[in-house]
Amino acid sequence: MVKPVRTSTPRRIPALSPRAALCIALPFLLFLAHAALFRAWIVDDAGISFAYARNAARGDGLIAQPGDERVEGYSNFLWVVSLVPLFVLRLFDPIVTPKILSAFLVLLSYVAIFRIVSRLSAHRYLTAFLALSFLSLNTSFVVWTTSGLENPLLVLLVVLLCRALLDAPSDKGFSIAQAWIVALLAAAVALTRPDGILYSVLLPIVVLPEIFRRNRTDRNRSVLQAVGVYVALFSLVYGAFLLFRIGYYRDIVPNTYHMKGGPNPADLTRHVLSSTVETNRYLAVVNGLFGRGGNAVFLALALCTIVLLWKRMLSRGHIACLAVLTVSLVSYLLLPSDWMGEYRFATAFVVFMHVYLFLIGEIVVCHPPLPQSAGRRRVARVVAVCVIALLAATSVPRFYERSRRFAERPTTPLADVMRNASRISLCARYLGVDRPSILSPDAGGYLYDSRLTLVDLGGLCDKTIAKSLGERTGTKDYRRFHDYVFGARKPTFIHLWGYWSHVAALDKDDRFRRDYVAVLESEDDSFSPGGTSGFYVRRDAIGDPGQLGEIARLLSPD
Secondary structure (H helix, E strand, O other): OOOOOOOOOOOOOOOOOHHHHHHHHHHHHHHHHHHHHHOOOOEHHHHHHHHHHHHHHOOOOOOOOOOOOOOOOOOOHHHHHHHHHHHHOOOOOOOHHHHHHHHHHHHHHHHHHHHHHHHHOOOHHHHHHHHHHHHHHOHHHHHHHOOOOOHHHHHHHHHHHHHHHHHOOEOOEOOHHHHHHHHHHHHHHHHHOHHHHHHHHHHHHHHHHHHHHOOOHHHHHHHHHHHHHHHHHHHHHHHHHHHHHHHHHOOOOOHHHHHHOOOOHHHHHHHHHOOOOOOOHHHHHHHHHHHHHHHHHHHHHHHHHHHHHHOOOOOHHHHHHHHHHHHHHHHHHHOOOOOOOOOHHHHHHHHHHHHHHHHHHHHHHHOOOOOOOHHHHHHHHHHHHHHHHHHHHHHHHHHHHHHHHHHHOOOOEHHHHHHHHHHHHHHHHHHOOOOOEEEEOOHHHHHHHOOOEEEEOOOOOOHHHHHHHOOOOOOOOHHHHHHHHHHHHOOOEEEEOHHHHHHHOHHHOHHHHHHEEEEEEEEOOOOOOOOEEEEEEEHHHOOOHHHHHHHHHHHOOO
């Protein structure tokens, strides 16, 4: 029997040794240079989290707007809570603060990744440097860890969870203290994103097989006791959060689930079995990592993993990384498709794909599962160097082009929506409207600007709209939606375009053209024939029709 690969690395690794610091610092500088391409971009959805955190810091509660009903319009509880102290201390800027915080969290993640690689690799400096460098080149990773959303926090927590799992199945058993650490980290991941609860299965997957490898009953008992403590503590923390959600928001799931839908096992099967990249999200994300050759890389990695498992050459630490990689992929495939691009929900998978790839690559090159002569081993190492050079040569221009395109047309910048909010506020003052409101799908900028009352067409912060137009209902209840907009809320302004013009279908109700006048309107049939985009104002807010020209000037972005 071939023994698992053993490393020459001592148990305690000086994470801040000069060589280690260099292996972390150089990829991190590459990450910062890559992030600089996106300049001050923060995605508009991040403004929703900012608004909730600010309102909580002011004492208004975890709500979107002071005075509104309690709606969980975010899906990143721990990220929102972590921002509250920054508002309390008045240290928050909607652009600068998220960028600095994200960079700090990414740096901590790089340190933790180095510690993981150090435990599993005999060539820890080279392996860690390669994994972190290629990760810093990846457009998807850099975009979403600098977007103002929870991605960098999720990455750090998942990496720390993996690091904790490396110590779990030790030769001395599994201690209660280790169970506490893993349970708290798993609960933190689950509180960061709803799909994060899938990571709670990692410890049982990694630890319970140890029982079948042990002959000592006392050690098996300690493992079972520790797993029991883990389950109890995780259930206590996450259960307390669910009770808070039910008591505070009167719902067991966030409102985003009603609007966007949630994990669907049927979709997972469809995504895996589909033969085209356009409909197969697995193929899409793998090709996003490695280009058109992504499937070949992933297939080679899967075959190597099977062979190494059969030969029993993977350590328990490698299996822990494989388990994290698998859960992160399943989590991504279970979630609904995301319109924002660049695989927003696949950040954790992107991270562990790089880590696991280079860990397995090192085993295959330095400890081949099949007997080889010294000459063949030298050839294998030369081939490995050529493959890495080829990956670098193809990755740099490919990711640069993707990043350049994204920088030119980023996903709904928060700053753009805040500028719209400022223009509409000027219009409201010009018209003399005391409490202006707007129906718009761009929630973040309007909520954070706070001078306008938002009627959230996107449905994230509005239960009625989510349950009328949301994906979870399966059918659109336009009568309920139109009665709510034109009868109950009566927004002063309406902003529509493309997809949302199609979803709202306001022209199906006579009250739209009766009660509103188009200020800026253009044809937009990108989603449905006869569609329109533009700004609309309530007729009863306009005292003189001659004011329309000035309103159009104020609303115009030019």
